[in-house]
Amino acid sequence: MIDFEFNESQKMILSSLEKTLNENFDIRSENKKVEGLEYSNHGWEEIKNLGFLGILSDEKNGGLELSFFDFLLTLESWGNKLCEGPYIENSIVIFMLEKFNKNLQNNLVKDLSSSKKIITSIVSEQLINSRNIPILNRTNNGFVVNGQIKNLPYFMESTNILSIALLDNEKKLLLLDKKSTEVINKNKTITGQILHDVKIEKLELSNDRVLDSKKFNLPEIYLQLFTLSKCAESVGIADAILSMTNHYLKTREQFNKPLGSFQAIQHIASEIYIKLSETRELVRYCGKLSIEDKKTKKLISLSKIKCDEELSKIAWTSHQLHGAIGFTWDYGLHLMTRKILLNKSLNGDPLFHSKNQFI
Structure with missing residues (x-):
């Protein structure tokens, strides 16, 4: 077995996170959520208040500039207390923007790190199942997108949606404003998490809303x-x-x-x-x-x-x-x-x- 020794910084972060998540954890609230009697996402406000949404972003963008390994350690504590919220989705987008898409980096990463903007996504299921993928077409000034996205988690907590779209049969990542979509259906998971289906009709997007890289998929x-x-x-x-x-x-x-x-x-x-x-x-x-x-x-x-x-x-x-x-x-x-x-x-x-x- 590998012995992953934690450094002092990691110990301090995990101790702070575990203490905060323990304070408001209530099995009764989680049961009510499963029953549909109340809606709450334990840990979400706590993670924002601790400033952990910027755990992967550079210090110049208001983040903690920690590694992806450090982020995974926080997710173990996150899962341990059944926390819910777009913490994973938001953090991955920050990581990808800083590493692979410098054009969109500065302002958006700062907004994501400070929780001014929150991203939700169902990209992994779109990619695996090749379903519910909007169509992207070029225009003189950018792009126009049409289609549906199903089973979006944390829609109510988010301001933006990261989705796959087909452009000339190539899968691209695009960033949508939540307000530009229309909710057409709601579902619920076995944990009580609410999922939203949304429709997009003739939505015009600027070029910088498509996240692309010539080198990386x-x-x-x-x-x-x-x-x-x-x-x-x-x-x-x-x-x-x-x-x-x-x-x-x-x-x-x-x-x-x-x-x-x-x-x-x-x-x-x-x-x-x-x-x-x-x-x-x-x-x-x-x-x-x-x-x-x-x-x-x-x-x-x-x-x-x-x-x-x-x-x-x-x-x-x-x-x-x-x-x-x-x-x-x-x-x-x-x-x-x-x-x-x-x-x-x-x-x-x-x-x-x-x-x-x-x-």
Whole structure:
């Protein structure tokens, strides 16, 4: 196993984040969200107030100028407390603008880092499924776009939408103003997250609204970064599941002994720990790699396969170790399982990512 030692800066950031996210975390609110009785995104306001929206942007743009690895560490804490909000989407766009698209960089990155503008996106699903992709046509002054975008998360929190559009059968990234779209439908995920379907009709865009690069495939890079980010979030959720399970095994007694004292239970708990540790270390290792490295795509896909195969098993095994209480509504373990399964359904299945191992 790889030992990722944290430096003092990382320890300080994680300590501050975990303390802040712990303060307002309430299982009852999360249950009400799943039931549709209230709508809230735990952690979103906290992450903005801490200034973490600029975690990946340069200091000159009002950011913290930290690495993508540091960002992934915050996502483990983010997932651990079932946080919701366009933190991942916003951060990835900042990272890509500063690295691959200097033309749009300065003002937009500053606005994103300070939360004056917030971006939501469903680019990864558009790219994988090749559906719900608007059509982009050239005009004398720029472009005009028509089409629909479905299942947008965090629409109410955002000011802008990042989407794929087809221009002469090539997939391009474009940035839309939310106010220029029309909501035509709403859906809800198993975690209570609200998704919006929007329509775009004859919307005129200036040239700088299309994010392009002659050297890099930006939609593909977004998919890789988003997939890795959701893996880190899932690792954080699985860590919370393991903590809940360990606490239960230490405090729940059977035959006047703690459940955790039985060897059969210890073996199962050890297997959970090993699965989680292996998955976490693979995800963190990917965070250390350059996105331009050819092997990074393969390893990110391997991380996604590992998360899909192992973390859902951790969730179901933990339910079994808890017994009946693990399936009760108020205990909250089901919330972690729901989020793990939701993340598993995103960014392609193991078959899709297995193909990347042979590129």
